[in-house]
Amino acid sequence: MTHPTDSILIVDFGSQVTQLIARRVREAGVYSEIAPFTTAEAAFARMAPKGVILSGSPASVLDEGSPRIPQAILDSGVPIMGICYGQQVLMQQLGGNVTLGESGEFGHAVIEITDDCVLFDGVWKTGEKHTVWMSHGDKVSALAPGFRPVAVSPGSPIAVVADDSRKYYATQFHMEVAHTPDGAKLIANFARHVCGLTGDWTMAEFRAAKVAQIRAQVGSGRVICGLSGGVDSAVAAVLIHEAIGEQLTCVFVDHGLMRTGEAEQVVSLFRNSYNIPLVHVNAEETFLAGLAGETDPEKKRKFIGGAFIDLFEEEARKVGGADFLAQGTLYPDVIESVSFTGGPSVTIKSHHNVGGLPERMNMQLVEPLRELFKDEVRALGMELGLPQAFVGRHPFPGPGLAIRIPGEVTKERCDILRKADAIYLEEIRAAGLYDTIWQAFAVLLPVRSVGVMGDGRTYDNVLALRAVTSTDGMTAEAFQFPGDFLPRVATRIVNEVKGINRVTYDYTSKPPGTIEWE
Ligand SMILES: Nc1ncnc2c1ncn2[C@@H]1O[C@H](COP(=O)(O)OP(=O)(O)OP(=O)(O)O)[C@@H](O)[C@H]1O
Ligand SMILES: O=c1[nH]c(=O)c2[nH+]cn([C@@H]3O[C@H](COP(=O)(O)O)[C@@H](O)[C@H]3O)c2[nH]1
Ligand SMILES: NC(=O)CC[C@H](N)C(=O)O
Ligand SMILES: [Mg+2]
Numbered sequence: 398m399t400h401p402t403d404s405i406l407i408v409d410f411g412s413q414v415t416q417l418i419a420r421r422v423r424e425a426g427v428y429s430e431i432a433p434f435t436t437a438e439a440a441f442a443r444m445a446p447k448g449v450i451l452s453g454s455p456a457s458v459l460d461e462g463s464p465r466i467p468q469a470i471l472d473s474g475v476p477i478m479g480i481c482y483g484q485q486v487l488m489q490q491l492g493g494n495v496t497l498g499e500s501g502e503f504g505h506a507v508i509e510i511t512d513d514c515v516l517f518d519g520v521w522k523t524g525e526k527h528t529v530w531m532s533h534g535d536k537v538s539a540l541a542p543g544f545r546p547v548a549v550s551p552g553s554p555i556a557v558v559a560d561d562s563r564k565y566y567a568t569q570f571h572m573e574v575a576h577t578p579d580g581a582k583l584i585a586n587f588a589r590h591v592c593g594l595t596g597d598w599t600m601a602e603f604r605a606a607k608v609a610q611i612r613a614q615v616g617s618g619r620v621i622c623g624l625s626g627g628v629d630s631a632v633a634a635v636l637i638h639e640a641i642g643e644q645l646t647c648v649f650v651d652h653g654l655m656r657t658g659e660a661e662q663v664v665s666l667f668r669n670s671y672n673i674p675l676v677h678v679n680a681e682e683t684f685l686a687g688l689a690g691e692t693d694p695e696k697k698r699k700f701i702g703g704a705f706i707d708l709f710e711e712e713a714r715k716v717g718g719a720d721f722l723a724q725g726t727l728y729p730d731v732i733e734s735v736s737f738t739g740g741p742s743v744t745i746k747s748h749h750n751v752g753g754l755p756e757r758m759n760m761q762l763v764e765p766l767r768e769l770f771k772d773e774v775r776a777l778g779m780e781l782g783l784p785q786a787f788v789g790r791h792p793f794p795g796p797g798l799a800i801r802i803p804g805e806v807t808k809e810r811c812d813i814l815r816k817a818d819a820i821y822l823e824e825i826r827a828a829g830l831y832d833t834i835w836q837a838f839a840v841l842l843p844v845r846s847v848g849v850m851g852d853g854r855t856y857d858n859v860l861a862l863r864a865v866t867s868t869d870g871m872t873a874e875a876f877q878f879p880g881d882f883l884p885r886v887a888t889r890i891v892n893e894v895k896g897i898n899r900v901t902y903d904y905t906s907k908p909p910g911t912i913e914w915e
Contacts, residue, residue: 403594404428406446408437410454410464410482416728417573418450418480418584420770425585426596428606431768438467448476448592450584451483453571457535458485458495466490476564478516478587481533484558484567491565493541501534502552506570514547514559515590516566520582529556530576533569564591600773600780604636607765611640615721620763621713622647622723623705623750624675625795626663629725629766631787632778636765637723638673639781646674646719648712650705653681654797654811657819670784676712680704681808688799688806694915695747697806701796702749710759722760724750726767727774729870745911749795770869791836792870800915804843813896814841817860820893824886825864834876837864840903840914848891848898857898860890865912873907 405422409415409431422429429450432440441449449470456463466486470477479487485495508529510521521527529550537555540546544565548557553569560566566587572580588594622637624630624647638645647667651660664677687700706722713719730748746752766774771792778788798814799806818839825831840861848855862883864876887900903910 403598404430404444404446405448405450405588405592405594406437406441406444407431407450407452408466408470408483409433409452410456410486412453412455412480412482414571414573415452416768416770418452419768420773421573421581421584422450422588423598423603423773424581425588425594426598427588427592427594428598428602434464434467438469441467441470441473446475447594448478448587450587451477451479451487451567453480453532454482454486456482457497458482458489459497459535474563476587476591477566478584478591479565479567480573481531481569481571484569485533485535485537487565487567488537488539488541488544488555488558491541491543493537493544494539495535496538497535500552502531502550502569504530504532505576506531506550506552508548508550508553508556508570510548512545512547512559514557514566515561516557516559516568516583516586517547518586518590520579520586527579528577529568529570529572529580530574531570536569566591600776604639604777604780607636608640611637611763611765614761614763615641615644618644618720619713619716619718620645620721620723621709621716621719621760622763623709623725624649624663624667625725625793626659626666626790627725627793628771628778628787628790629727629774629792631667631725631783632774632781633723633725633764633766634673635671635781635783636777637763638671645723646676646712646716648676648678648709650678650680650708652684652701652704652797652799653808654684654799654806656793656798656822657815659793666784666786670787676715678708678712680708683708684799685806685808690805692804694800694803697799697915698747698749698752698796701799702747702752703755705749705795706755706758713760719760721763722758723763723765725774726750726762726764727870728768728770731767746913746915770871772868789832791831791834791838794913800913801838801840802843803840803914809896810841813858813894814839814860816894817841817890817897820889821862821886824882824889828879828882830876830878830882833866834864835867835870835873836912837862837876839863841897846899850891850898855898858896859899859901860894860897861901861903861914862886863903863912863914865907867907867912870912871907873912875902875904875906878902
């Protein structure tokens with residue numbers, strides 16, 4: 398099996414949230430793949446999907462050379478659903494009209510349902526008003542022949558359109574985002590009631606499809622897998638091992654930027670649970686030497702990304718050469734690092750395993766989790782029978798403490814941070830909060846403050862504590878600790894860690910902050 402026959406193809410025009418469409422389709426129990434509009438025709442022919450969804454885009458259909466739906470898809474008779482740009486381009490290609498709106502709609506909007514539509518089955522009724530999320534400047538000003546409008550909003554007289562005979566539907570709002578509370582149900586209605594899919598696709602099938610894909614990609618080649626002890630690479634390694642067995646060697650790089658006891662834990666946890674060869678590389682000196690004197694966050698990240706690859710290549714040579722490098726890259730790593738399909742989605746930070754990769758790469762990447770979100774990877778981990786100790790771990794970034802020490806990274810500063818971080822996590826575990834929090838860590842600030850200890854003056858480092866709740870790391874909220882927790886941790890850290898005399902708590906959500914400080 399390469400992929401299930403009951404599938405939906407998502408044509409990506411470069412929206413920031415295209416992957417959320419895929420996610421909603423998976424939640425509706427249907428297999429989906431995303432193809433950039435440039436290769437969508439080939440993907441369509443290969444997959445023979447039962448439906449097509451058109452994504453949003455930073456482009457405007459009014460711009461010359463802006464993306465179009467491949468004609469073969471329009472000619473195929475397969476049901477289509479357009480979202481935002483997807484609606485605009487569908488209308489324009491089928492004979493309607495799109496104009497530049499006088500003012501756009503960005504954020505919450507209220508639509509009114511003006512007619513029945515299969516997308517609204519069991520969700521919305523005619524005459525009702527509902528909150529949706531919009532993000533557009535252009536709007537549909539004339540319907541293409543065969544379509545009827547079924548909803549309006551103040552900024553979009555044509556907010557939802559339907560052509561039941563061709564099974565074409567489209568919305569100006571983004572139904573894939575959580576800010577459209579009923580959006581997931583509309584996507585499920587498209588999959589089930591329009592495309593006639595049964596919705597019985599599961600993680601077990603995802604696993605089988607990926608195993609087949611990995612075998613096809615790798616053939617009889619050798620694979621080196623970067624194993625960090627985090628959830629993503631553990632799941633990737635086990636999945637790849639299922640696919641190609643002994644062709645896989647895992648490499649754990651101890652860059653000296655790990656937390657207290659982490660390296661030992663990772664290696665023993667993995668060696669005790671799995672019979673997969675694991676090489677433990679100690680590279681603290683290389684990393685600290687390379688980071689010396691560097692304070693720019695992007696330069697730190699790029700150096701680390703490159704140093705990882707150098708080490709993977711060295712290990713590849715030791716096992717007689719490897720053609721492939723496997724990583725547990727997830728979708729959030731990708732979208733924050735690169736602009737998708739050449740569109741102007743901006744780089745927020747270069748995740749070491751994506752945007753931080755050096756330009757010259759001798760090994761081809763194997764990244765089976767590249768389209769998944771964290772909570773989906775955890776579900777896949779459970780499916781693969783990974784120990785709870787792996788599946789439930791808080792994420793830890795590949796660049797480690799280097800991006801939690803704004804400014805220059807030194808061994809001394811790493812040691813201070815390690816001690817404080819260990820106390821913080823110990824208290825979180827003792828309070829039974831570890832599994833409620835999505836990620837918690839400490840940041841050693843490049844700021845010194847005056848204090849008084851034992852009647853003496855201190856002039857020492859400031860530490861920030863951070864803890865967030867999230868489902869997928871794309872958005873996050875500061876965790877609200879119970880009353881006396883933070884003061885207790887602050888006291889312990891200042892008392893027990895030499896070099897820190899003040900502790901603060903970071904209340905910023907994402908956005909506008911990011912989870913890490915660099
Ligand atoms: N110390 C390391 N040694 C080897 N590979 C690493 C190391 N740190 C990160 N990687 C590679 O980079 C990838 C991305 O790191 P990332 O932190 O996003 O994932 P993870 O560590 O597997 O999971 P988690 O997000 O739970 O920490 C990893 O999946 C792994 O392949
Ligand atoms: O492997 C990684 N390499 C990186 O370069 C990297 N940068 C951030 N993160 C982790 O990604 C999630 C989102 O973090 P941000 O809100 O800081 O972007 C959080 O879980 C971060 O810890 C990284 N993981
Ligand atoms: N989110 C979108 O798809 C926006 C489409 C188009 N760029 C507009 O502004 O209307
Ligand atoms: Mg990690």
